[in-house]
Amino acid sequence: MSAEDTLFALSSGQGRAGVAVVRCSGPATAAAVRALAGDLPEPRRASLRALRHPGDGRVIDHGLVLWFPGPGSFTGEDMAEFQVHGGRAVLTALLEALASLPGLRLAEAGEFTRRAFDNGRLDLAAVEGLADLIDADTEAQRRQALAQAEGLLGRAVADWSARLTRILARVEAAIDFADEELPDELLPEAARDAEMLRSELVALLESPPTGERLREGLRVALLGPPNAGKSSLLNALARRDAAIVSERAGTTRDVVEVALDLGGYPLLLADTAGLRAAPEESNLDPVEAEGIRRSLARAEAADIKLLVFDAAEAAAPDPASFALLDRDSLVLWNKVDLVEGNLPDSLDGVPALSLSARSGAGLAELERRLLTLVEARFEHAGEAPLLTRARQRAAVADCAEALARAAQAGETALFAEDLRLALRALGRIVGRVDVEALLDIIFRDFCIGK
Numbered sequence: 001m002s003a004e005d006t007l008f009a010l011s012s013g014q015g016r017a018g019v020a021v022v023r024c025s026g027p028a029t030a031a032a033v034r035a036l037a038g039d040l041p042e043p044r045r046a047s048l049r050a051l052r053h054p055g056d057g058r059v060i061d062h063g064l065v066l067w068f069p070g071p072g073s074f075t076g077e078d079m080a081e082f083q084v085h086g087g088r089a090v091l092t093a094l095l096e097a098l099a100s101l102p103g104l105r106l107a108e109a110g111e112f113t114r115r116a117f118d119n120g121r122l123d124l125a126a127v128e129g130l131a132d133l134i135d136a137d138t139e140a141q142r143r144q145a146l147a148q149a150e151g152l153l154g155r156a157v158a159d160w161s162a163r164l165t166r167i168l169a170r171v172e173a174a175i176d177f178a179d180e181e182l183p184d185e186l187l188p189e190a191a192r193d194a195e196m197l198r199s200e201l202v203a204l205l206e207s208p209p210t211g212e213r214l215r216e217g218l219r220v221a222l223l224g225p226p227n228a229g230k231s232s233l234l235n236a237l238a239r240r241d242a243a244i245v246s247e248r249a250g251t252t253r254d255v256v257e258v259a260l261d262l263g264g265y266p267l268l269l270a271d272t273a274g275l276r277a278a279p280e281e282s283n284l285d286p287v288e289a290e291g292i293r294r295s296l297a298r299a300e301a302a303d304i305k306l307l308v309f310d311a312a313e314a315a316a317p318d319p320a321s322f323a324l325l326d327r328d329s330l331v332l333w334n335k336v337d338l339v340e341g342n343l344p345d346s347l348d349g350v351p352a353l354s355l356s357a358r359s360g361a362g363l364a365e366l367e368r369r370l371l372t373l374v375e376a377r378f379e380h381a382g383e384a385p386l387l388t389r390a391r392q393r394a395a396v397a398d399c400a401e402a403l404a405r406a407a408q409a410g411e412t413a414l415f416a417e418d419l420r421l422a423l424r425a426l427g428r429i430v431g432r433v434d435v436e437a438l439l440d441i442i443f444r445d446f447c448i449g450k
């Protein structure tokens with residue numbers, strides 16, 4: 001597998017389509033275009049050509065050819081795109097024709113992007129953003145992924161690294177010219193600047209993990225006593241029968257999770273087993289007891305808890321569920337179709353909504369309230385979050401720790417060493433150092449043709 005190989009692959013989706021795109025990257029690209037299209041079209045302009053099989057000259061299809069000479073291409077190498085009719089036989093013939101040319105081979109998953117990275121066209125954080133952009137299901141995910149793919153984190157890392165390098169230069173000058181006349185301020189200034197950077201990084205680490213949640217989905221859990229209608233609400237919100245509903249208390253055992261797009265935000269909505277007070281004392285079916293254990297774990301991990309009660313029990317809500325109420329929750333009085341009169345609009349200071357999973361009353365209001373809660377989580381500075389993955393967060397934490405150690409270092413030489421470690425941690429974010437082990441993991445997430 002050498003960079004001398006020229007890669008090709010179907011870059012649009014698999015299966016029949018109106019138009020399919022086949023990409024090619026590497027030194028033999030120009031020869032491949034000439035072999036199929038007869039000539040090399042003007043760079044970066046779509047040109048209509050008959051594409052012929054180089055073996056027997058038969059016309060495979062008429063299509064658009066785009067020629068992107070390196071290094072100004074996506075991969076940094078010579079590249080071409082063939083846009084042809086997306087029939088299976090057309091693609092088989094075109095891919096076969098390309099494979100027959102010397103120096104060309106089918107690309108592996110993520111290999112185009114890997115070359116873009118190897119040629120310095122993208123840093124590692126941007127590669128991750130690109131993977132997220134391809135996977136984005138909702139509008140908010142798309143915005144965040146695009147900002148990452150366009151180098152948002154890479155620019156921040158470049159700024160932090162430049163500041164650290166200036167600090168390190170002063171400390172190294174203090175070491176190298178220890179015997180000479182140096183300004184007294186050199187080391188104290190370096191220490192002060194290092195501390196300023198450290199506190200900025202700590203503030204970033206302490207901000208909520210918005211970026212990670214936006215990639216994975218905000219975790220919303222439906223919790224409450226058995227038969228309150230949690231599974232019915234899950235189905236109503238998901239608009240499909242994802243969970244089993246029955247009049248038997250204790251129907252749901254395992255956590256049932258559905259992915260929802262709420263106003264452009266990704267949610268992971270979980271239905272859980274009904275909670276009962278002191279399950280270990282009542283002789284509960286062990287399967288249901290395990291279900292309750294899982295419900296409580298889900299409550300713990302949830303970003304937002306929807307506590308569902310039967311409206312008939314609003315006067316004395318079940319204590320096991322009541323115990324979970326906190327500022328991250330919303331109370332739902334379900335089955336209002338069965339009760340008369342108004343229900344309290346809060347419970348222990350937590351806002352409460354009245355609704356009916358059966359009639360649909362109040363569901364639109366629930367979605368509005370939920371969206372407000374979700375927006376409050378995501379829209380804190382109005383800007384795209386810098387950190388979107390645990391890997392990036394860990395590297396920033398390593399950098400901040402090294403800076404904290406630097407502040408404690410008694411000796412100038414140790415101070416310099418910690419600053420170098422801090423710089424190294426930043427280099428890991430963009431893939432400048434310690435990159436080999438990571439690459440396979442990151443590029444594996446891509447599909448062939450990307």
Ligand SMILES: Nc1nc2c(ncn2[C@@H]2O[C@H](COP(=O)(O)OP(=O)(O)OP(=O)(O)O)[C@@H](O)[C@H]2O)c(=O)[nH]1
Nearest residue numbers: 226227228229230231232246250251252274357358
């Ligand atoms: N009348 C009325 N019945 C409802 C409503 N929501 C749910 N039910 C009924 O209440 C019963 C229990 O509903 P589920 O959705 O299974 O309740 P659950 O909270 O998931 O129950 P467990 O999984 O056993 O904890 C079923 O017979 C539902 O049809 C509602 O809004 N109005």
Ligand SMILES: [K+]
Nearest residue numbers: 227246248251
């Ligand atoms: K039930």
Ligand SMILES: [Mg+2]
Nearest residue numbers: 230231251252
């Ligand atoms: Mg249920």
